[in-house]
Amino acid sequence: MDKFDGELPDIEIRNIGTRRNPLNVVEARIILEAWDGYLYRHMENGREIADKKVTLCFECYNGNNAEDCRTEINAYNYLLKNQRAIRDSILKALSQKVGELTEYLDADDWFVPNVAPNAETDFDFRKFIGPLSISFHEESRDDFAYLDWHFQCVWDEEHGFAVTTHKDRVIDIDQQDTDVWKIYADNGTLAERQKEYAERAKNFKPGKIKPWWQFW
DSSP: OGGGTTTSTTOEEEEOSOSSSOOEEEEEEEOOGGGTTSOOOEEETTEEEOSOOEEEEESOSSOSSGGGGHHHHHHHHHHHHTHHHHHHHHHHHHHHHHHHHTTTSOTTSTTSOOOOTTOOSOSOOTTTEEEEEEEEEEEEETTEEEEEEEEEETTOTTTOEEEEEETTEEEEEEESOOOHHHHHHHHTOHHHHHHHHHHHHHHOOOOOOOOTTOOO
């Protein structure tokens, strides 16, 4: 993938569709040293992968050159250089949010982090969480793409939780998925997006519902 030459290491184009209907994704797998010692359980095709690498997923496969992907490249380089600052911001935000994420569980269970209210980053999350993948968002601010993190966690092994960051700031943290509208609010495009959404809703025409007995 020549447009990434010298910009992103170990880049790979992978087809997750079929031969007839391909769906290409751009990925790289790297080790983030700041997260060394944190939870890591990665299964692929029924077997456990123990390389401790985090999967990076990029948006810009169809760009014509590296400049089309500049915000993602900038975010990638920032991630590598500032990964400890980003980690600390995520842990601080999680300390304040984890009670809400686990409120449906018994607080006495071993897999529920016992974090004091309004705690900062002194709680040791290493046996509870770990990053599994990071998606580079098409939305950006100040020439840096937003990152959508998928974390594995012991209190919800099936779904984990999600975090959105911009540089070393946490924009959102929630179960499974974060709220893209918070990105729009952060990068100043919220009013424009709301207008587009309202326009689509106004022009939406539901399909004709056939009688229950009509099959054609």
